[in-house]
Amino acid sequence: MITGFGLVCLNVLDLDEARRFYVDVLGFEVGIDREMDGFRWLTVHAPGRPDMPMMLVVPQPPVVEEPIAGQLRSLIARGYLGIGALSTDDCWATYTQLKAKGVEFTEEPEERFYGIDAAFRDPFGNHWRLTQPKTLDQIRATE
Structure with missing residues (x-):
């Protein structure tokens, strides 16, 4: 298993x-x-x-x-070759902190059905999502 x-x-x-x-x-x-x-x-x-x-x-x-x-x-x-998403408890706060450190964001945080989500690249071009996920119960409640 x-x-x-x-x-x-x-x-x-x-x-x-x-x-x-x-x-x-x-x-x-x-x-x-x-x-x-x-x-x-x-x-x-x-x-x-x-x-x-x-x-x-x-x-x-x-x-x-x-x-x-x-x-x-x-x-x-x-x-x-983006690998996926990194989770955070507060997408807006993490976005602000990382942007101040020079991280290249390609999308600002935005509310989505699965949580609040932003996009950035690492220095090599790898695409990442930064996500403040909702719980599965929260997602199902909006269906």
Whole structure:
């Protein structure tokens, strides 16, 4: 039986820049940052949530062979490989804090059927949603 996600991978173009953005700007914590067999393992997670790690990976050999690695890097830079949504208790407050830190938002917070939602990009072009989700009961009550 599947009990949840063990690891989510996000393709980035530079691990040091990704670490600065996800840790210093977004407030994630570092789980693992070490090199092993010529490969750098770098995971981050939301504060207090080491059980939900995200691994930051640069698509390049030996993980991904060329020319596929180059195609992936191009798609990342164009914002085509968005991974999903990050949750927050207060979308407007988080939006204001992150915008002040220089995060590039492509959509301001807006009320939607599932909660309040905004959109931003990381320094590489990855598209993210920032969502203050409603509970399932709240969503069903509006149907």
